[in-house]
Amino acid sequence: xxxxxxSGKGGTGKTTVAVNLALSVVNxxxxxxxxxxxxxxxxxxxxxxxxxxxxxxVPVIDEQKCNWCGVCREACAYNALAVIPPDGPQKKGAxxxxxxxxxxxxxxxxxxxRKAINEERKEIGVVESGRCGDLLFVHGKLKIGxxxxxxxxxxxxxxxxxxxxxxxxxxxGTSCPVIxxxxxxxxxxxVTEPTPFGLNDLGLAVEVLKKLGIPFGVVxxxxxxGDDKTEAFCRNEGVSxxxxxxxxxxxxxxxxxxxxxxxxxxxYIKGFRAMFDxxxxxxx
Amino acid sequence: MxxxxxxSGKGGTGKTILTASFAALAKNKVMVDCDVDAADLHLVxxxxxxxxxxxxxxxxxxxxxxxxxKCGKCAEVCRFESVKDGFEIDAVACEGCGFCAKxxxxxxxxxxxxxxxxxxxxxxxxxxxxxxxxxxxxENSGKLVAKVRQAAKEMAExxxxxxxIIDGPPGIGCPVIASMSGVDVAVVVTEPxxxxxxxxxxxxxxxxxxxxxxxxxxxxxxxxxxxxxxxxRFCGAKGINVAGKIPFSKQICESVVKGVPxxxxxxxxxxxAITKVWDGVKNGA
Numbered sequence: 001x002x003x004x005x006x007s008g009k010g011g012t013g014k015t016t017v018a019v020n021l022a023l024s025v026v027n028x029x030x031x032x033x034x035x036x037x038x039x040x041x042x043x044x045x046x047x048x049x050x051x052x053x054x055x056x057x058v059p060v061i062d063e064q065k066c067n068w069c070g071v072c073r074e075a076c077a078y079n080a081l082a083v084i085p086p087d088g089p090q091k092k093g094a095x096x097x098x099x100x101x102x103x104x105x106x107x108x109x110x111x112x113x114r115k116a117i118n119e120e121r122k123e124i125g126v127v128e129s130g131r132c133g134d135l136l137f138v139h140g141k142l143k144i145g146x147x148x149x150x151x152x153x154x155x156x157x158x159x160x161x162x163x164x165x166x167x168x169x170x171x172x173g174t175s176c177p178v179i180x181x182x183x184x185x186x187x188x189x190x191v192t193e194p195t196p197f198g199l200n201d202l203g204l205a206v207e208v209l210k211k212l213g214i215p216f217g218v219v220x221x222x223x224x225x226g227d228d229k230t231e232a233f234c235r236n237e238g239v240s241x242x243x244x245x246x247x248x249x250x251x252x253x254x255x256x257x258x259x260x261x262x263x264x265x266x267x268y269i270k271g272f273r274a275m276f277d278x279x280x281x282x283x284x
Numbered sequence: 285m286x287x288x289x290x291x292s293g294k295g296g297t298g299k300t301i302l303t304a305s306f307a308a309l310a311k312n313k314v315m316v317d318c319d320v321d322a323a324d325l326h327l328v329x330x331x332x333x334x335x336x337x338x339x340x341x342x343x344x345x346x347x348x349x350x351x352x353x354k355c356g357k358c359a360e361v362c363r364f365e366s367v368k369d370g371f372e373i374d375a376v377a378c379e380g381c382g383f384c385a386k387x388x389x390x391x392x393x394x395x396x397x398x399x400x401x402x403x404x405x406x407x408x409x410x411x412x413x414x415x416x417x418x419x420x421x422x423e424n425s426g427k428l429v430a431k432v433r434q435a436a437k438e439m440a441e442x443x444x445x446x447x448x449i450i451d452g453p454p455g456i457g458c459p460v461i462a463s464m465s466g467v468d469v470a471v472v473v474t475e476p477x478x479x480x481x482x483x484x485x486x487x488x489x490x491x492x493x494x495x496x497x498x499x500x501x502x503x504x505x506x507x508x509x510x511x512x513x514x515x516x517r518f519c520g521a522k523g524i525n526v527a528g529k530i531p532f533s534k535q536i537c538e539s540v541v542k543g544v545p546x547x548x549x550x551x552x553x554x555x556x557a558i559t560k561v562w563d564g565v566k567n568g569a
Contacts, residue, residue, distance in 0.1 A: 007295075008322050009295060009296060009322055009324070010292075010294065010295005010296045010322075010454040011294060011295040011296010011297060011454075012295075012296060015479065034455075036293075036454075036455035036456045036457045036460075036486075037293050037294055037454070037455055037456065037479075037482075037483040037486060037487075039294070039478075039479040039482060039483070042478045042479055042482055043478075075382070075383075075386060077342075077343065077380055077381045077382045077395075078381070103379050103381060104363065105363055105364075105379065105381035105383050106361070106363060106383065107361075107381055107382065107383035107386060110361065110383070110387070111386060142456065142457060144456065144486065144489045144490055144493050145461070145490060145493040145494070146457070147426070147457055147458040147461055148457065148458060149455075149457045149458070171454075171455060172295040172296075172322065172454050172455070173319075173321040173322050173425075173453065173454070173455070174321040174322055174418070174420065174421065175320075175321040175418055175421075175422065175423060175425040175459075176423045176425070177455075177457065178321075179376055179421055183376070183377070195537070195540050195541060196324075196327045196540060196541060196543060197300065197324040197327060197540060200322075200324055200327060201322040201324065204321070204322055204420070207420045207421075208420055208421050211376070211420050211421050212376065212421065225537055226537065226540075226541055227541050252507055253507070253508065255477055255479075256475075256476060256477040256478070256507060256508040256511055257477075257478065257508070257511075258477075258478035258479070
């Protein structure tokens with residue numbers, strides 16, 4: 001079973017819920033798919049056993065074969081190729097490749113009539129895996145200056161272990177990296193806080209999950225701050241509130257130090273297990 | 285004209301709260317919300333929409349079932365696993381590359397333009413705001429960011445505004461890089477937690493990579509003064525200015541609930557701290 005933890009708004013407690021849930025339930029694997037800003041390792045401090053660079057394909061032009069016909073530029077939907085035709089017999093033509101615009105679809109290489117395009121690997125980050133006690137851990141780290149997170153997210157997800165409960169820590173927002181992270185999940189836990197920002201972004205995240213057809217429920221973090229509009233929203237929309245975590249200075253301090261709070265506040269283990277059992281019942 | 289970007293790496297550190305206060309403090313400026321997939325600045329600035337624009341970007345494949353011979357060529361070439369069993373396109377997975385349409389022997393696939401969102405030019409109590417709404421589960425947020433930034437910059441130049449104040453998205457990827465290009469200063473808001481610092485370090489590296497000048501603001505600094513000191517040491521060693529430290533304050537939380545920039549209703553320390561940050565940024569922090 002795959003459970004993803006998402007939110008819309010950042011900083012509501014996705015990583016907190018993902019990490020503490022993973023530690024409270026047996027036989028779990030945590031995939032940190034927030035590849036732009038992965039944080040779960042700061043709390044789990046896993047022993048990393050494998051570190052594998054992640055790549056995406058980008059075109060490389062064989063200048064010996066290229067005759068600047070322009071088919072590749074026509075084929076590219078992302079303007080990642082520019083063709084400069086030859087300027088008389090003196091000056092040769094050229095094809096410019098803009099790797100940061102390339103989505104790695106492969107159309108240019110396939111369609112080039114002279115087979116003048118090879119695809120080479122461009123490093124976009126790293127996938128690291130290991131364990132934290134019985135918990136299996138995998139995360140991706142996007143390389144600095146790299147634009148595209150989704151291919152790396154997909155590569156992290158390939159490590160999902162079908163024999164375990166897989167918990168995915170998703171990035172914030174509602175666009176491509178989030179979709180890449182939550183797609184294929186059996187269930188999604190949306191973590192929010194009861195403020196107008198939290199509620200606005202929760203509403204957007206709910207729309208995304210409806211569109212993807214993934215069942216979901218909500219965890220309200222710092223449930224006693226802000227206002228009661230989030231509770232009202234959940235009631236009116238028929239969204240189940242799976243758990244409420246009140247604001248607690250101890251939890252905030254443990255968080256600031258990188259300590260999963262179930263390690264110190266054992267009473268929450270029961271709460272996370274109950275939430276997990278509830279999710280299993282919903283899906284049965 | 286100066287472009288000031290507020291970013292953080294980690295979400296929820298206080299970007300929008302700070303941006304909204306900058307909006308109230310700065311004179312003669314244009315605001316932009318570049319967090320286009322989870323925009324919140326409008327909840328504090330309460331814009332009146334003056335103009336509305338469609339954001340068209342990218343395409344999605346569509347298979348004409350009447351023409352399709354089910355040969356499977358499309359599924360074979362697609363690298364985004366967008367061709368579902370039964371030869372239908374998974375519109376969410378499709379990245380619009382058009383490879384399938386190019387190879388389909390039956391000519392059954394067309395590429396249809398997406399309307400992937402809307403963007404707006406609005407008036408607020410504090411000046412003009414350019415903002416956007418990305419469609420549900422749409423892509424190309426980077427392009428929409430570039431669009432709203434371009435519109436704001438043109439407006440600022442035309443109206444001889446002194447500042448463009450940009451509320452940035454979290455993370456370090458495509459929309460962040462689109463928010464960052466060509467700004468005069470990136471104000472990185474962090475909090476004294478291990479994740480706050482980790483994510484701040486990554487986003488500072490991105491700024492450095494693109495040669496963008498940055499400064500740091502430590503929000504809720506007093507929830508862990510030791511960690512705040514560690515962040516200050518880190519910045520000191522890197523030669524990065526800490527433009528200010530904002531204390532944790534229930535008043536700031538209340539300002540969000542009320543939908544008012546924090547500096548307008550918070551008395552004393554938190555408001556003074558934010559004002560000091562803006563003064564620093566204004567004077568070239």
